Amino acid sequence: EAQVTQNPRYLITVTGKKLTVTCSQNMNHEYMSWYRQDPGLGLRQIYYSMNVEVTDKGDVPEGYKVSRKEKRNFPLILESPSPNQTSLYFCASSLIGGGAQPQHFGDGTRLSIL
Amino acid sequence: SQQGEEDPQALSIQEGENATMNCSYKTSINNLQWYRQNSGRGLVHLILIRSNEREKHSGRLRVTLDTSKKSSSLLITASRAADTASYFCATEGVGGAGSYQLTFGKGTKLSVIP
Numbered sequence: 001e002a003q004v005t006q007n008p009r010y011l012i013t014v015t016g017k018k019l020t021v022t023c024s025q026n027m028n029h030e031y032m033s034w035y036r037q038d039p040g041l042g043l044r045q046i047y048y049s050m051n052v053e054v055t056d057k058g059d060v061p062e063g064y065k066v067s068r069k070e071k072r073n074f075p076l077i078l079e080s081p082s083p084n085q086t087s088l089y090f091c092a093s094s095l096i097g098g099g100a101q102p103q104h105f106g107d108g109t110r111l112s113i114l
Numbered sequence: 115s116q117q118g119e120e121d122p123q124a125l126s127i128q129e130g131e132n133a134t135m136n137c138s139y140k141t142s143i144n145n146l147q148w149y150r151q152n153s154g155r156g157l158v159h160l161i162l163i164r165s166n167e168r169e170k171h172s173g174r175l176r177v178t179l180d181t182s183k184k185s186s187s188l189l190i191t192a193s194r195a196a197d198t199a200s201y202f203c204a205t206e207g208v209g210g211a212g213s214y215q216l217t218f219g220k221g222t223k224l225s226v227i228p
Contacts, residue, residue, distance in 0.1 A: 043218040
């Protein structure tokens with residue numbers, strides 16, 4: 001089954017404790033992206049990757065890191081999480097970048113930073 | 115980056131009625147997409163419409179695009195309780211970094227009352 005898998009689905013942690021949210025897709029997509037969703041602000045893009053070893057900042061990259069060492073994986077790293085990073089996070093992938101192809105979304109990761 | 119804005123923010127209708135949601139955006143686009151999100155879940159792609167298209171259909175969904183007015187509408191006909199969800203438009207800008215990003219609006223929350 002074609003899917004985007006995020007882990008964990010839920011995480012409660014404390015300020016400053018490094019964490020990684022994993023994202024994996026099985027569709028051989030070139031493009032992958034991370035979004036955060038906050039009430040009243042909609043979805044905002046954090047980082048995206050056009051292909052292996054190619055990443056770029058989205059609209060809200062501060063406090064986040066990403067890497068794309070393999071085509072299928074695109075982990076999101078919070079080196080020193082802070083409470084303002086409490087949010088619902090989504091990973092998405094598409095065949096190519098931009099809006100010419102539909103994006104496939106994971107089920108989301110709800111992060112709470114205390 | 116530009117962002118589509120959906121209107122209305124919330125819409126409540128009776129089952130069987132039609133629901134219309136609008137999206138406006140600020141600058142020229144290559145493509146526009148509509149997505150649905152059930153509460154707390156990942157977004158699901160509904161329809162993609164390219165800038166040279168005026169209308170697309172998919173089952174009970176009809177999307178129109180008016181590039182001169184920089185607006186799009188999503189019509190759901192004969193609504194069902196299962197259509198209750200948030201609906202988002204997403205735009206791909208023309209040129210520059212915007213060409214590689216899909217920018218989402220804040221969504222319309224649709225409630226269909228049985």
